[in-house]
Amino acid sequence: MKIIADENMPNAKALFSHLGNVELVNGRTLTHEQVKDVDVLLVRSVTKVTQELLEGSSVRFVGSATIGVDHIDLDYLVKANIAFSSAPGCNAEAVADYVFSGLSHLYMTKQFSWLSKKIGVIGYGNVGKTVYDRFSRMGCQVCVYDPLKEEGDSSANFVSLDEILLCNVISLHAPLTSLGVYPTKGMIGSKELAQLSAGTAIISAGRGGVIDEVALLKRHSQLNGDLHLILDVWDGEPSINQKLVSIADIATPHIAGYSKQGREKGTWMVYQELCRHLELSSDVISKDVISKNDAISTGWFSSIDVDSAVLLEEMLARSIQAIYDVARDDVRLRYKYRENKEKNVFDWLRKHYVERDELNTCLIRANNNDACNLMGAAGFSVDNKS
Numbered sequence: 158m159k160i161i162a163d164e165n166m167p168n169a170k171a172l173f174s175h176l177g178n179v180e181l182v183n184g185r186t187l188t189h190e191q192v193k194d195v196d197v198l199l200v201r202s203v204t205k206v207t208q209e210l211l212e213g214s215s216v217r218f219v220g221s222a223t224i225g226v227d228h229i230d231l232d233y234l235v236k237a238n239i240a241f242s243s244a245p246g247c248n249a250e251a252v253a254d255y256v257f258s259g260l261s262h263l264y265m266t267k268q269f270s271w272l273s274k275k276i277g278v279i280g281y282g283n284v285g286k287t288v289y290d291r292f293s294r295m296g297c298q299v300c301v302y303d304p305l306k307e308e309g310d311s312s313a314n315f316v317s318l319d320e321i322l323l324c325n326v327i328s329l330h331a332p333l334t335s336l337g338v339y340p341t342k343g344m345i346g347s348k349e350l351a352q353l354s355a356g357t358a359i360i361s362a363g364r365g366g367v368i369d370e371v372a373l374l375k376r377h378s379q380l381n382g383d384l385h386l387i388l389d390v391w392d393g394e395p396s397i398n399q400k401l402v403s404i405a406d407i408a409t410p411h412i413a414g415y416s417k418q419g420r421e422k423g424t425w426m427v428y429q430e431l432c433r434h435l436e437l438s439s440d441v442i443s444k445d446v447i448s449k450n451d452a453i454s455t456g457w458f459s460s461i462d463v464d465s466a467v468l469l470e471e472m473l474a475r476s477i478q479a480i481y482d483v484a485r486d487d488v489r490l491r492y493k494y495r496e497n498k499e500k501n502v503f504d505w506l507r508k509h510y511v512e513r514d515e516l517n518t519c520l521i522r523a524n525n526n527d528a529c530n531l532m533g534a535a536g537f538s539v540d541n542k543s
């Protein structure tokens with residue numbers, strides 16, 4: 158069996174080689190010529206899987222080691238009878254870590270205190286729910302907009318989009334869609350942005366294109382720069398609007414989901430689905446292949462002792478930054494664009510990403526119940542010494 162896999166898919170060779178011959182390729186530049194006599198195509202979000210790419214090829218299974226599927230023509234796959242699997246939820250914890258690291262950055266650099274503010278989440282899927290639950294367990298006033306979920310779902314405080322726009326922090330986790338009753342492309346446009354008050358923080362870690370970037374620049378200027386922007390995803394990636402980069406507090410190259418565990422889980426989930434598709438028994442699978450425990454790192458398990466003399470919100474921010482400081486990715490992006498030595502800076506940054514562990518790989522030790530609860534809610538493992 159011939160398998161083509163994106164070179165940025167961790168463990169692809171180790172996991173899939175016992176099923177066939179695995180070739181690693183640049184997913185962004187993949188052509189029909191490369192896939193025409195391939196049986197299995199394994200991609201990440203940078204490959205547009207279209208009729209044009211696949212028609213007339215021998216591909217029978219497409220796996221995407223990602224949460225988002227806007228790069229896949231799902232209708233064509235059904236029509237062409239090609240099996241498909243993605244990796245729902247694989248990097249939800251990583252994106253939530255990104256959100257809280259972004260807020261920690263705002264707290265430490267601008268004294269933007271968000272714990273007591275109104276928080277609005279857009280999208281209540283695997284990522285949005287993880288983010289919502291963390292805020293909620295922290296005791297924040299949090300609400301969510303998801304018109305496709307709210308009916309009969311009492312697990313969250315569902316509100317209208319207009320209400321979300323009144324919040325002090327808005328975190329976007331909707332997929333990019335152009336069709337249906339609630340398309341998200343451009344859903345945050347000039348009309349919506351006009352409703353934001355000065356001092357609002359926007360975190361965009363879903364997909365570029367959900368926010369109208371031209372309208373965002375305009376609103377930022379109308380508010381004399383008093384909008385806090387944490388931007389991971391961009392319209393037209395891999396080329397990104399440098400004007401927007403220049404006004405953002407944090408600008409990163411679509412890496413919110415890039416924890417070591419999140420990326421490895423993505424490959425693992427697709428591997429499991431391919432084995433199911435091929436109807437391989439678990440005996441066959443376990444014989445030659447690395448186990449789940451080896452395929453998904455547990456992390457290096459650091460520990461932090463909490464100092465109760467420090468203000469809770471500052472302690473939280475410092476602890477998060479000790480494990481993942483989103484500013485390191487922002488600084489790297491700005492530096493690389495300034496240096497401008499690579500042909501495609503955006504993809505270079507992603508390919509050479511310095512991997513990070515998730516917050517849950519860090520054990521917080523504290524003898525204070527409030528600190529333990531807050532840290533646990535933020536995503537850390539906790540050892541309550543009280």
Ligand SMILES: NC(=O)C1=CN([C@@H]2O[C@H](COP(=O)(O)OP(=O)(O)OC[C@H]3O[C@@H](n4cnc5c(N)ncnc54)[C@H](O)[C@@H]3O)[C@@H](O)[C@H]2O)C=CC1
Nearest residue numbers: 224225280281282283284285303305332339362363413414
């Ligand atoms: N920056 C990054 O590295 C990453 C970005 N993502 C993006 O985040 C998106 C969300 O991820 P998940 O929560 O795991 O996906 P999901 O598919 O589990 O949930 C998406 C949710 O958005 C809701 N939704 C759809 N249209 C909406 C609308 N018009 N307004 C509000 N909500 C709407 C859906 O009902 C669903 O509940 C993905 O589609 C992907 O594009 C995901 C992982 C990493």
Ligand SMILES: O=C(O)C(=O)[C@H](O)COP(=O)(O)O
Nearest residue numbers: 201202203223224225414415
């Ligand atoms: O899972 C998703 O959806 C994402 O956005 C991915 O984390 C993006 O990573 P790549 O697939 O572009 O490497």
